[in-house]
Amino acid sequence: MTTYKELLKQREALEAQISDARQRELSDAVTRVRGLIEEFGLTAADVFPPARGRGVSSAKGGKVAAKYRDPATGATWTGRGKAPKWIADQDRTQFAI
Known part of the structure; x- marks a missing residue:
């Protein structure tokens, strides 16, 4: 051993x-x-060809144009996420920009 x-x-x-x-x-x-x-x-x-799909997306985290405006206050909303109180439960076409 x-x-x-x-x-x-x-x-x-x-x-x-x-x-x-x-x-x-x-x-x-x-x-x-x-x-x-x-x-x-x-x-x-x-x-070594360039890698595809590894780069950061240009759309990720970018700003989005507002789609809706509150005529009373001028506040805007992009239509993404939870709707603000001024547009919630209403017809959104009347607020379209």
């Missing part, structure tokens, strides 16, 4: 081997990729 210290030394040796193997394979992969890029004349845009 191996001791705790021996196991730690084995782990350190394995981690060093793993790191070395990763560096070798990474270097080989980069060399192959560079060769393919050169062979086919690829650009960064060819390999």
Whole structure:
């Protein structure tokens, strides 16, 4: 049976081997990729096209034009959310802008 210290030394040796193997394979992969890029004349845009749908929507959080105006006070409402008291339970066509 191996001791705790021996196991730690084995782990350190394995981690060093793993790191070395990763560096070798990474270097080989980069060399192959560079060769393919050169062979086919690829650009960064060819390999990494712009992402779609990740940007912030321009409509999100934007201001909306008012659709209704209270003739008595001049207050306006966009028609979104809870209706204000001055237009609630009334025909909205008479308040349309």
